[in-house]
Amino acid sequence: MFIKMIPEIGHFALVIALLMAVIQAVMPLAGAATRRPLWMAYGHPMATGQFFFVAIAYVCLTSSYMLDDFSVANVANNSNSLLPWYYKFSAVWGNHEGSVLLWSLMLAGWGYAASVFSGDLPRDMVARVQGIMGMVCVGFLLFILMTSNPFERLLPNMPQDGADLNPLLQDFGLVIHPPMLYMGYVGFSVVFAFAIAALLGGRLDAAWTRWARPWTNVAWAFLTVGIALGSWWAYYELGWGGWWFWDPVENASLLPWLTGTALVHSLAVTEKRGSFKSWTVLLAISTFSLSLMGTFLVRSGVLTSVHAFANDPSRGFFILMLLAITVTLSLLIFALRAPRVSHKVGFNWLSRDSLLLVNNIMLVIMTVTVLLGTVYPLILDSLGLGKISVGPPYFNALFVPLTVLMCMFMGLGPIARWKSMNASELWRKLWLSGAAALVLGGVMPLLYGGEWNVWVSLGIVSALWIVLPIVRDLFDKTRHASSFMAGLRRLSLAYWGMVLGHVGIAVTIVGVAVVSNYNIERNVRMSPGTTVEVAGYQFTMTELTNRRGPNFLADTSIIQVQRGDAGRSFVMRPEKRLYIATGMPMTQVALRPGLFRDLYVAMGEDLGDGSYAMRVQYKPFVRWLWLGGLLMAFGGILAIVDKRYRRAVSRKSSAKAASATPGASTSGSATSKEATV
């Protein structure tokens, strides 16, 4: 009886969560406006309850999947009794309704976390953050309940078995890629809430920045990992060996990453120097708006891709409205309030401030070019001006030069001093690194197979130009310590976070430059006995067999691979699968990964006479792409465990004592003066 009611319980839990979110959206904000502590106190219990009930709904949907309850339309359309249990678990977010539920769960989770870890922030600021998180939650829960209910039943005509999960999504990459990406997308909602709360309260001081920075870093790190995983998944699952296609859906995740990166840097200036305040707020608003726009692009069905599950115009319209309301309201608040928080601090042309300004401008230009290329076809189409597509050459033509230009400034940034610095000091510190980068970058491609390539050289020079000045800086910073290691230990974790983040970008750049230019691909016709040589490896097809998997049939080729005549030989088994429930064919590639090269074999189509079309690829340094992404994310996390944020937590107790005094309730107006001083 109870088990049969699971979907209804889930549905009901969502309704309760919505009601709690409505209260959370109204009471704390009203309380902050009228300075009523009791009203403000509604925020935390509502955030907690809402998280609890959305979690119940999520558990209910997952149980329906696990129990093969095909009377639930969502389960019937996206699962199958033959599906292994871990894919049943991940199938929950392999479809539109379930993924929006996951979105909402994470949103409620972030809201709860923001409410728990709000520490020494003034009470009215916390209340405002909770109220804005509540508003965003209301939007998404309404979206689920009105347009995409995951608990819809197919009664009384329930199917015998489910239609199965799209074979492309039956993969480990999919198990972790969407949750990571959503954590990033949704995480920026907290930063957004902080920004709007600062505008509403009219205060944006160093304490605010210290609180906003960790949240930004965490969201940014998740988004970075999510994008890297998505690229990795596309690499081995789509069967082409490409890792970035400038597909609108990929761009949708890159856009908030670019503005998010700008935000991470501009927050540094705001914290250290108290400038760039309104710019920081604007970036926080744009980043969250771009996250919403990404959701709109992916979920509305305006795009055709593996990600576009839903083709229901009402959903697209709903998210578009949500986006419009968010952007309009937040920009309105920004226009009215930003002058109150802005603060003039002068700085010299040659300073870290101005270099970070350049970084921000470059990232915003990149965002605009990618945005333009992504939405231009959609706009032309909706105006009836023809069906066009903007291909990778457009993005490469703009993105590559902009990245190289930015790398030139990235070499200077970590060395430069705040406020001002004289040119001779900069030159003295950098000329050696610059010369070394140029020489090494020019020579290194020669060592690799003796074939010089200008793009690879440019990539390596850029990467070295980022890394070498940092190495030099490490030596400078540890000069006065008793030993080099002791000096390294004395450096702050925030500094190490910056180092890792920049090294990560350099590693990714090397990966992109090398694999794009030295990739070897051969499409060949192979039958048992055929040998193909690619980059010194001999690939011999020894056998063509077939096997039965849990929910698919597969043709498997056994490929014997040997390097040269003497090398160790190993076997690779690419497959062509046919998923039984959907009748969908799928290529399962065989990979031999390595730090410096991947071997990649994919089966194409059956050519009839016992032979197969095969794609054999040699992909040097391809792993560096994702390795760099992981380093960047790790850097972002490292920066927030820095001492100064822990100090902020330890101050919490004293701040609590202060807020017990009657004077603290007027802190909102008092500090708004302080911020404009």
Added chain:
Amino acid sequence: MTPKRKQKLFVILGLVSLTAIAVGLTLYALRSNINLFFSPVQIAQGDAPMERQIRAGGMVKEGSVSRDPESLDVEFTVTDYVDDVEVYYSGILPDLFREGQGVVVVGELQADGRLYADKVLARHDENYMPPEVAQALEEAGYSPADFQAKAAEVGKRLEQEGTPQASEY
């Protein structure tokens, strides 16, 4: 002018020139990298440019796929059931490529009337006929519903014939 104003002027000038460069580059890159879509009807009418990269789409015509026995060269016909376009391609066709199914090819039309494709994208559409193709038919004065019905009929029939049974293994 005070030094502060001077600094502001430089910032503004710098921003304006950077934006101008960015916009210029963007427009240039957009103009040379846009691929327009043409359906077989439009190509037959001579609307599509020659020797310039375009996208073309329709259904793969029944019985038109022919593989060269020695290499990976393949030829097939893309149709909207009014007009046909012959496509030449060398390489591996995507998993979902089948006769009767929707397909989009990217390539150049040559003087011999064939489309030399660099890329073939299979596109599974519930109606079998990609929406752009239906729209092009309508603009050319045909009633797309009849052709869509035909596309669905051929597509479904070939799909059933083509699905191997589990007993074959």
